[in-house]
Amino acid sequence: xxxxxxxxxxxxxxxxxxxxxxxxxxxxxxxxxxxxxxxxxxxxxxxxxxxxxxxxxxxxxxxxxxxxxxxxxxxxxxxxxxxxxxxxxxxxxxxxxxxxxxxxxxxxxxxxxxxxxxxxxxxxxxxxxxxxxxxxxxxxxxxxxxxxxxxxxxxxxxxxxxxxxxxxxxxxxxxxxxxxxxxxxxxxxxxxxxxxxxxxxxxxxxxxxxxxxxxxxxxxxxxxxxxxxxxxxxxxxxxxxxx
Numbered sequence: 001x002x003x004x005x006x007x008x009x010x011x012x013x014x015x016x017x018x019x020x021x022x023x024x025x026x027x028x029x030x031x032x033x034x035x036x037x038x039x040x041x042x043x044x045x046x047x048x049x050x051x052x053x054x055x056x057x058x059x060x061x062x063x064x065x066x067x068x069x070x071x072x073x074x075x076x077x078x079x080x081x082x083x084x085x086x087x088x089x090x091x092x093x094x095x096x097x098x099x100x101x102x103x104x105x106x107x108x109x110x111x112x113x114x115x116x117x118x119x120x121x122x123x124x125x126x127x128x129x130x131x132x133x134x135x136x137x138x139x140x141x142x143x144x145x146x147x148x149x150x151x152x153x154x155x156x157x158x159x160x161x162x163x164x165x166x167x168x169x170x171x172x173x174x175x176x177x178x179x180x181x182x183x184x185x186x187x188x189x190x191x192x193x194x195x196x197x198x199x200x201x202x203x204x205x206x207x208x209x210x211x212x213x214x215x216x217x218x219x220x221x222x223x224x225x226x227x228x229x230x231x232x233x234x235x236x237x238x239x240x241x242x243x
């Protein structure tokens with residue numbers, strides 16, 4: 001039975017408050033996608049070997065047929081970094097046959113393209129963990145609609161899979177004068193339960209900000225990407241839904 005787990009009240013509205021971020025956020029990197037590009041028109045990235053890497057990813061998944069498939073951007077991708085998410089990944093997920101389909105810098109339109117172009121023969125995950133949208137910026141309901149398109153595409157490709165949708169985590173954002181940004185798109189996430197199939201919402205917003213709505217420093221490395229402690233919080237929040 002699809003379910004809703006809400007760990008956040010503050011995600012109902014956009015929040016841009018708190019002290020300036022204590023990180024050098026240039027470490028967050030830049031995204032090679034025009035800011036005015038459609039959130040829903042499927043397009044690949046312009047980074048070298050992006051399309052070639054898609055083939056490598058999907059060939060790997062076809063060989064291993066992961067039971068749990070993680071889809072997202074660099075936040076998801078960094079589950080595989082030895083100094084960040086990998087120790088937590090190996091601690092909790094090694095026995096559940098996980099696959100990581102996170103690509104740094106991706107936005108909703110790139111994930112839509114990936115799902116369309118990938119060859120999914122032989123890939124039948126029981127569960128899909130999806131978090132995408134931080135690189136799009138806080139586009140409110142327009143971002144939610146793009147996220148919904150992705151969920152519906154996953155419903156079509158993997159009709160038996162349970163989808164765990166994670167609203168975008170708060171971040172330290174250039175566009176908010178380097179204050180904590182909580183995405184206004186998150187308030188629409190509960191609609192996925194009724195408008196899509198087999199969806200569970202895991203909103204972790206309040207796990208990553210303190211009582212003053214400021215990012216918990218120990219959970220991040222640059223105000224966007226998670227530290228090992230941040231991945232531990234993610235894993236502990238997710239594990240009950242994987243049983």
